[in-house]
Amino acid sequence: MSYVEPMLETHPWPGHVDRGTLAECIETCFECAQSCTSCGDACLSEEAVAELRKCIRLNLDCADVCDATGRVLTRQTAYDAPTSKALLETCHEACATCAEECERHADVHEHCRVCAEACRRCERVCDELLAKMR
Amino acid sequence: MSYVEPMLETHPWPGHVDRGTLAECIETCFECAQSCTSCGDACLSEEAVAELRKCIRLNLDCADVCDATGRVLTRQTAYDAPTSKALLETCHEACATCAEECERHADVHEHCRVCAEACRRCERVCDELLAKMR
Amino acid sequence: MSYVEPMLETHPWPGHVDRGTLAECIETCFECAQSCTSCGDACLSEEAVAELRKCIRLNLDCADVCDATGRVLTRQTAYDAPTSKALLETCHEACATCAEECERHADVHEHCRVCAEACRRCERVCDELLAKMR
Amino acid sequence: MSYVEPMLETHPWPGHVDRGTLAECIETCFECAQSCTSCGDACLSEEAVAELRKCIRLNLDCADVCDATGRVLTRQTAYDAPTSKALLETCHEACATCAEECERHADVHEHCRVCAEACRRCERVCDELLAKMR
Numbered sequence: 001m002s003y004v005e006p007m008l009e010t011h012p013w014p015g016h017v018d019r020g021t022l023a024e025c026i027e028t029c030f031e032c033a034q035s036c037t038s039c040g041d042a043c044l045s046e047e048a049v050a051e052l053r054k055c056i057r058l059n060l061d062c063a064d065v066c067d068a069t070g071r072v073l074t075r076q077t078a079y080d081a082p083t084s085k086a087l088l089e090t091c092h093e094a095c096a097t098c099a100e101e102c103e104r105h106a107d108v109h110e111h112c113r114v115c116a117e118a119c120r121r122c123e124r125v126c127d128e129l130l131a132k133m134r
Numbered sequence: 135m136s137y138v139e140p141m142l143e144t145h146p147w148p149g150h151v152d153r154g155t156l157a158e159c160i161e162t163c164f165e166c167a168q169s170c171t172s173c174g175d176a177c178l179s180e181e182a183v184a185e186l187r188k189c190i191r192l193n194l195d196c197a198d199v200c201d202a203t204g205r206v207l208t209r210q211t212a213y214d215a216p217t218s219k220a221l222l223e224t225c226h227e228a229c230a231t232c233a234e235e236c237e238r239h240a241d242v243h244e245h246c247r248v249c250a251e252a253c254r255r256c257e258r259v260c261d262e263l264l265a266k267m268r
Numbered sequence: 269m270s271y272v273e274p275m276l277e278t279h280p281w282p283g284h285v286d287r288g289t290l291a292e293c294i295e296t297c298f299e300c301a302q303s304c305t306s307c308g309d310a311c312l313s314e315e316a317v318a319e320l321r322k323c324i325r326l327n328l329d330c331a332d333v334c335d336a337t338g339r340v341l342t343r344q345t346a347y348d349a350p351t352s353k354a355l356l357e358t359c360h361e362a363c364a365t366c367a368e369e370c371e372r373h374a375d376v377h378e379h380c381r382v383c384a385e386a387c388r389r390c391e392r393v394c395d396e397l398l399a400k401m402r
Numbered sequence: 403m404s405y406v407e408p409m410l411e412t413h414p415w416p417g418h419v420d421r422g423t424l425a426e427c428i429e430t431c432f433e434c435a436q437s438c439t440s441c442g443d444a445c446l447s448e449e450a451v452a453e454l455r456k457c458i459r460l461n462l463d464c465a466d467v468c469d470a471t472g473r474v475l476t477r478q479t480a481y482d483a484p485t486s487k488a489l490l491e492t493c494h495e496a497c498a499t500c501a502e503e504c505e506r507h508a509d510v511h512e513h514c515r516v517c518a519e520a521c522r523r524c525e526r527v528c529d530e531l532l533a534k535m536r
Contacts (some may be wrong), residue, residue: 053479054479057477057479058480058481060473060481061473063486064469064474065474065485066491067466067471067533068466068470071462071463071497072466072467075459075462077454077455077458078456078459078460080499082495082499083467083496083499084497086491086495087492090485090491090492090505093485093488094488097485
């Protein structure tokens, strides 16, 4: 029961980019942030935690970057394109890096498989929004 | 397409509380954080922004508290009940305070009406999780 | 070169609590958040990472709670006492819990010793601000 | 009483970049995040809030980006250069944009003058760290 789209619909500031793509990107960023927080914590509980250090670190980074991206994209007032674009590109980078590492453990750890999916989806949706912004 | 439940299912740490209620609370916290970030920004764009100062401030507080609560609840490793409970009670308080203010503007600003709904829902779900924790 | 105090001095909203204590608490919350983020990451690099799971988890929680507390306390507009108090009590709890765990590793890991100090300081300063608020 | 440098000194992971510059950048990011949160809130209290909408929005964005940057830079385990660099560039952009807007109000609002200083400092320190990373 996401409020992203109804909130965007009632915003008094005129839209500056395709609303459906924007709403999907905001939602996906927050979902990816949550998934990465969860995967980092699940890795920490694994017996093989020592082999999952890099995965945990990238999970934490990706969660922080996705959270900041979701917050900035949510704001419509006095929209500033350069910051949004730079942040979307950083988010794409963080998601791709985290997905790659999660995929290396996806056969053994189901949480890494699910999280890689969340990251790949977020990476793709950031690209779609970037394409609409150009 | 939330990953909260599939991520909790694959977590190696044994569950310490009813999983369905926990998953709903995590999801609701992040949805409320997003909704409050959006409402604060929509209020900022309104002509009557000067009358919405309190609403914006409470929106920002509620977003920060819900975000922290969603992150802490997501973690299962070495679960610590007292911090989770104190944070859930704080989240309940922040949501109730923000909802009350949003409701005062709900007739005039649709984003305040939707956001009040998100806050009331989060307030209720925090209570439900607290009840399961006792 | 902190900006906490000069920013509070120039704020148009009339102060609602002793400014010196408030400024110290805001600063301490953000310093503790940083220290906990750093300690969690240092623990993750340790050979004995498996024995530091609880410490890492509590570090991450404490960082999130301190960050939210620092943000909420920074805001002066339309000050709402109940949320601030509840959050300060939660922050006190998170800091005390994290400090206790860090102290258990302080003899072996210097980062845990420094971080325990940051947490104990934040725990004390939250109490001092709470006392001024009553 | 910052813990950034003592925490970096005790970190088991071998340093990948000049420690003094890194410590200064981490500290400056968190100070800028706090200053922007404070300036956004002070603007919200001003009589002329309607003319400060853009400033508030950019303050909030800059706070979120600086906070994420400070967190990511704090982590040393399994350092990933591309994400750090992209985030530092985004942080530079957000700080420059916010500083420019704050400077437009610096004559009238002292909090904007102080915050512009914090943003310009953070912009410069991000550049210095980026230069050391190349």
